[in-house]
Amino acid sequence: MKRTKLVLALAALLVLAGCGNLKGSGTGTTANTANSKGVQTTGQTGEDNYTGVIENGRYKTSAARGLTVTQTDNMLNVQSIETGLTNLSKTEFPTDKYLLQEGQYLKKSTLLVQSSDNSTPSTGWLARKSKENPEGLNPEDNNKKEPNTRNPLYLQQIVEQDYVSQTNNKSLTLGGVSIALGMNSVDYYQKETYGAEFKTEISDAQLLEQGKQMANTVLARLRQRADLKNVPIIIGIYKQAPKDSLVGGTFVATSTNKGGSQKVAKWTTVNQKNQVLPTINDEKAVNSGDSDAFSNFKTQIQSFFPNLSGVVAQAHYDNNQLTGMNITVNTQFYGETEITSFTQYIAQAAGRYLPRNVPININIMSTQGMQAYVARSRGGKDFSTHVFGSY
Amino acid sequence: MKRTKLVLALAALLVLAGCGNLKGSGTGTTANTANSKGVQTTGQTGEDNYTGVIENGRYKTSAARGLTVTQTDNMLNVQSIETGLTNLSKTEFPTDKYLLQEGQYLKKSTLLVQSSDNSTPSTGWLARKSKENPEGLNPEDNNKKEPNTRNPLYLQQIVEQDYVSQTNNKSLTLGGVSIALGMNSVDYYQKETYGAEFKTEISDAQLLEQGKQMANTVLARLRQRADLKNVPIIIGIYKQAPKDSLVGGTFVATSTNKGGSQKVAKWTTVNQKNQVLPTINDEKAVNSGDSDAFSNFKTQIQSFFPNLSGVVAQAHYDNNQLTGMNITVNTQFYGETEITSFTQYIAQAAGRYLPRNVPININIMSTQGMQAYVARSRGGKDFSTHVFGSY
Structure with a gap:
C-alpha cells in the first residue's frame, strides 16, 4: 500500500511538474500543418463513447489545457473529473447525436494567469478575488494563517467540455457546454514560501454551498457570450479527493440549465462513492x-x-x-x-x-x-x- | 529514440538488479499453503496459448528462476527467448495436448553458483570451464584481456520449458523438454573489477558452431537422467541482441531430438529477424x-x-x-x-x-x-x- 501510494505520488509529481509552469504547455489548436482540411472525427469505439473532433488535421485540444490552480493536486482528480463530467453529459447530449470537443470557450488567460516568479498574486477565475482580480471566484485573502480562520481556496479547477453536432458531414454546431467545478475537500497551503504544509478541511455542506454560488456566477458570465447565450449548459459540482487518496473525487451535484437561464433553477444530488x-x-x-x-x-x-x-x-x-x-x-x-x-x-x-x-x-x-x-x-x-x- | 533506449535500459537494470544476487530470489515451489491439493491448471486463454500448471495451489515456478550469467543482459532477450522457445515447441507439443510447466530439471545450483562477494569464480554450466568447474560450458579463461585474443563467454543463459500432459484430470506425465541456449553476439567484459567496459564481438558462424557443440553436451547430460532418457528434447540456439538494442534477439537454429538420442542428428535453420x-x-x-x-x-x-x-x-x-x-x-x-x-x-x-x-x-x-x-x-x-x- 505504502509503496503504491509512493509510486502514484511520484507519477503525479512527474506530470504535474510538467503542467505547473503554464507558459508554453500546449501548442494551441490553430496550426494547420496536416494535409486534411476541415472537420474530421476520431472515430467511435463503442456506443457508449463520444467521438472526438479533429479540425484541419489536428486534434482540438482544450483552450485551458493542463491547467489546475496549484501543483499539489492529486492526478486522480484530474482524470476522474473529466470522465465524470462526460458521464453526466450523456443524458442531455447522447453519444450517437453529439461529438465531444474539448472546451474552447474558457481560455487559460480567463481562468488563471500566474506570475512566473510568484512575485505578484495570480489572476483569473481560479485565483482569489482582490482589487486587482475582481473576477476571482475564490474568496479574498483575509491575511489570517490558521487553518480555521483563513479563507481557504474552495475552487481547485474548472473543466469545460463542448458537445457539438455535425451537419452534412461538414460544419459543427454547438449543442451545449458542460462545466465541472472541482471543489477542494482539503485546501493545502503554506504559511510562507517553501514553508511547511498546512491544511484547511472543508465540510461537505460548505463545499456544496460555495459550489452552488460559484455555479450561478459562472452561468451568468457564460451567458454574456453571444454563442453561449441560448445553449443548454450543464454545471456539475465535483468534490476533489485529498492528495494522498488512492481514488479520485466524485461529483456531488449537477444541474442542467436551459438556454437563456441566468441562474441555476434546480440542483440534482449525485450519489457517487469511490x-x-x-x-x-x-x-x-x-x-x-x-x-x-x-x-x-x-x-x-x-x-x-x-x-x-x-x-x-x-x-x-x-x-x-x-x-x-x-x-x-x-x-x-x-x-x-x-x-x-x-x-x-x-x-x-x-x-x-x-x-x-x-x-x-x-x-x-x-x-x-x-x-x-x-x-x-x-x-x-x-x-x-x-x-x-x-x- | 535515445530516451526510449534509456528508459528501457533503466527498466532492465531495475529488474536485473533484482535477479543479480542469486540467493533468495524465488521462494521455490514446495510450499503448500493454499487450500487446493494436487494438480490444477491456469486455464487457457486462446487456442494458441499453453495452459500452465499449478501444483498444490501454487504456480510451479522454474527451478532456475531469475537466472542469467551476468547482470548486464538486455531485458528484451529475457522476454523474447522464452516466447520464442514456446513457439518453437508448438509443433512437437501441440497446445491442445500439452500443458506448459516451467523448467524443473535444471536447477540454479546446476546452472550457476556465484560466490556472494565475487572472490572466487562462479561454477556451474553457465560458468567458465576450469579445474574447479569441469562442467562449465563456456571456454576456459586464457588470461588474455584484449577483445580479439581472450576467450569470450559464448553462452549467456539457458532456458528450460517442460511440456506435460494430464491423464484423467490428475497426475502429470512429462511429454518432453525444450531447451534454449542464449548465445552472445557481443560479450561485454571488464579488464578489472569496476573497470571500464570492453566487448568481444562474436560472429554468427562462431555463435552457431559454439551453440551446436554445447547442444550436444547438454543433450548427453540430460540423457543421463532417468526421467529424461526417453522423451523428445528440443534444443534451440538463440542469438542474444546487444544490450543497447531496442529489440530482443532471435532463434537461429533448432533441433528436435527423439527419445534416447545422445547427439543432435539434424539442425533446422530458423530465419527470424527483429x-x-x-x-x-x-x-x-x-x-x-x-x-x-x-x-x-x-x-x-x-x-x-x-x-x-x-x-x-x-x-x-x-x-x-x-x-x-x-x-x-x-x-x-x-x-x-x-x-x-x-x-x-x-x-x-x-x-x-x-x-x-x-x-x-x-x-x-x-x-x-x-x-x-x-x-x-x-x-x-x-x-x-x-x-x-x-x-
Missing part, C-alpha cells in the same frame, strides 16, 4: 459483499504466486450500487511464461470470485510497467486477457 | 513496404497531436515475412478526454495504414505509464481499443 479495497483504518465498506468478494479474490491469487506485493482495488458506486472496479496487481516477474500463466489464472479467479455484471479491469504490473491486463466490459460475461509481449 | 522502425543509421529495411506503411502511420498520428514525442515499432519477421508488430507511442497527455480521442484516432489510422493480416499491438504511454492500447490479434480484422481509466 472506495479503495481492502479498506484500511477501520473504514466501513460501502458494500460488504463486494469487499468480501474482493478479499476472496485477493487471497486466491496471493496463494498462487510467490512475491506478490500488492493487490488493491478502486471500487466505484452510484447510488450505493457497485458500477465498476479497477484492480492493480503488483508483483515481480521473472519471465514471459510466468506472466502468461499468472494472467490466465487471474482471469479464472476473477470470473469465480469478483462481483458479476459490472465492468472490471485488472492491471498486472511489475517494476517495468504494465505486463498484462484482464478485463470484462459493461454487460460482458467473460474476462478477456492481454499480455504485453516484446520481440 | 527490426526497429523507423530504421536508423542507414540500416536497410527488411521489407520496404512495411517500413513505408509504418512511416505513413507515424506521420498521420504525429500531425494529429501536439507534443508527440516518439513513435517506434518492433517488427518481427519469419522467413522475411512480417508476422507481428509492437508499436509504442510516447506522449504527454493532459486528460482522459485527450487520451480517449487519441486512442480512437490511432485505431482509425492503424486500420488505414498498417500492414494487414498480422497481429499488431500499439501501446500508448505517458510519463505515468501506459494510458491506453490498441490491438489487432492474429487473424483479426478490426482493431480493438482499451483506455486505462481510474475512479
Whole structure:
C-alpha cells in the first residue's frame, strides 16, 4: 500500500511538474500543418463513447489545457473529473447525436494567469478575488494563517467540455457546454514560501454551498457570450479527493440549465462513492459483499504466486450500487511464461470470485510497467486477457 | 529514440538488479499453503496459448528462476527467448495436448553458483570451464584481456520449458523438454573489477558452431537422467541482441531430438529477424513496404497531436515475412478526454495504414505509464481499443 501510494505520488509529481509552469504547455489548436482540411472525427469505439473532433488535421485540444490552480493536486482528480463530467453529459447530449470537443470557450488567460516568479498574486477565475482580480471566484485573502480562520481556496479547477453536432458531414454546431467545478475537500497551503504544509478541511455542506454560488456566477458570465447565450449548459459540482487518496473525487451535484437561464433553477444530488479495497483504518465498506468478494479474490491469487506485493482495488458506486472496479496487481516477474500463466489464472479467479455484471479491469504490473491486463466490459460475461509481449 | 533506449535500459537494470544476487530470489515451489491439493491448471486463454500448471495451489515456478550469467543482459532477450522457445515447441507439443510447466530439471545450483562477494569464480554450466568447474560450458579463461585474443563467454543463459500432459484430470506425465541456449553476439567484459567496459564481438558462424557443440553436451547430460532418457528434447540456439538494442534477439537454429538420442542428428535453420522502425543509421529495411506503411502511420498520428514525442515499432519477421508488430507511442497527455480521442484516432489510422493480416499491438504511454492500447490479434480484422481509466 505504502509503496503504491509512493509510486502514484511520484507519477503525479512527474506530470504535474510538467503542467505547473503554464507558459508554453500546449501548442494551441490553430496550426494547420496536416494535409486534411476541415472537420474530421476520431472515430467511435463503442456506443457508449463520444467521438472526438479533429479540425484541419489536428486534434482540438482544450483552450485551458493542463491547467489546475496549484501543483499539489492529486492526478486522480484530474482524470476522474473529466470522465465524470462526460458521464453526466450523456443524458442531455447522447453519444450517437453529439461529438465531444474539448472546451474552447474558457481560455487559460480567463481562468488563471500566474506570475512566473510568484512575485505578484495570480489572476483569473481560479485565483482569489482582490482589487486587482475582481473576477476571482475564490474568496479574498483575509491575511489570517490558521487553518480555521483563513479563507481557504474552495475552487481547485474548472473543466469545460463542448458537445457539438455535425451537419452534412461538414460544419459543427454547438449543442451545449458542460462545466465541472472541482471543489477542494482539503485546501493545502503554506504559511510562507517553501514553508511547511498546512491544511484547511472543508465540510461537505460548505463545499456544496460555495459550489452552488460559484455555479450561478459562472452561468451568468457564460451567458454574456453571444454563442453561449441560448445553449443548454450543464454545471456539475465535483468534490476533489485529498492528495494522498488512492481514488479520485466524485461529483456531488449537477444541474442542467436551459438556454437563456441566468441562474441555476434546480440542483440534482449525485450519489457517487469511490472506495479503495481492502479498506484500511477501520473504514466501513460501502458494500460488504463486494469487499468480501474482493478479499476472496485477493487471497486466491496471493496463494498462487510467490512475491506478490500488492493487490488493491478502486471500487466505484452510484447510488450505493457497485458500477465498476479497477484492480492493480503488483508483483515481480521473472519471465514471459510466468506472466502468461499468472494472467490466465487471474482471469479464472476473477470470473469465480469478483462481483458479476459490472465492468472490471485488472492491471498486472511489475517494476517495468504494465505486463498484462484482464478485463470484462459493461454487460460482458467473460474476462478477456492481454499480455504485453516484446520481440 | 535515445530516451526510449534509456528508459528501457533503466527498466532492465531495475529488474536485473533484482535477479543479480542469486540467493533468495524465488521462494521455490514446495510450499503448500493454499487450500487446493494436487494438480490444477491456469486455464487457457486462446487456442494458441499453453495452459500452465499449478501444483498444490501454487504456480510451479522454474527451478532456475531469475537466472542469467551476468547482470548486464538486455531485458528484451529475457522476454523474447522464452516466447520464442514456446513457439518453437508448438509443433512437437501441440497446445491442445500439452500443458506448459516451467523448467524443473535444471536447477540454479546446476546452472550457476556465484560466490556472494565475487572472490572466487562462479561454477556451474553457465560458468567458465576450469579445474574447479569441469562442467562449465563456456571456454576456459586464457588470461588474455584484449577483445580479439581472450576467450569470450559464448553462452549467456539457458532456458528450460517442460511440456506435460494430464491423464484423467490428475497426475502429470512429462511429454518432453525444450531447451534454449542464449548465445552472445557481443560479450561485454571488464579488464578489472569496476573497470571500464570492453566487448568481444562474436560472429554468427562462431555463435552457431559454439551453440551446436554445447547442444550436444547438454543433450548427453540430460540423457543421463532417468526421467529424461526417453522423451523428445528440443534444443534451440538463440542469438542474444546487444544490450543497447531496442529489440530482443532471435532463434537461429533448432533441433528436435527423439527419445534416447545422445547427439543432435539434424539442425533446422530458423530465419527470424527483429527490426526497429523507423530504421536508423542507414540500416536497410527488411521489407520496404512495411517500413513505408509504418512511416505513413507515424506521420498521420504525429500531425494529429501536439507534443508527440516518439513513435517506434518492433517488427518481427519469419522467413522475411512480417508476422507481428509492437508499436509504442510516447506522449504527454493532459486528460482522459485527450487520451480517449487519441486512442480512437490511432485505431482509425492503424486500420488505414498498417500492414494487414498480422497481429499488431500499439501501446500508448505517458510519463505515468501506459494510458491506453490498441490491438489487432492474429487473424483479426478490426482493431480493438482499451483506455486505462481510474475512479
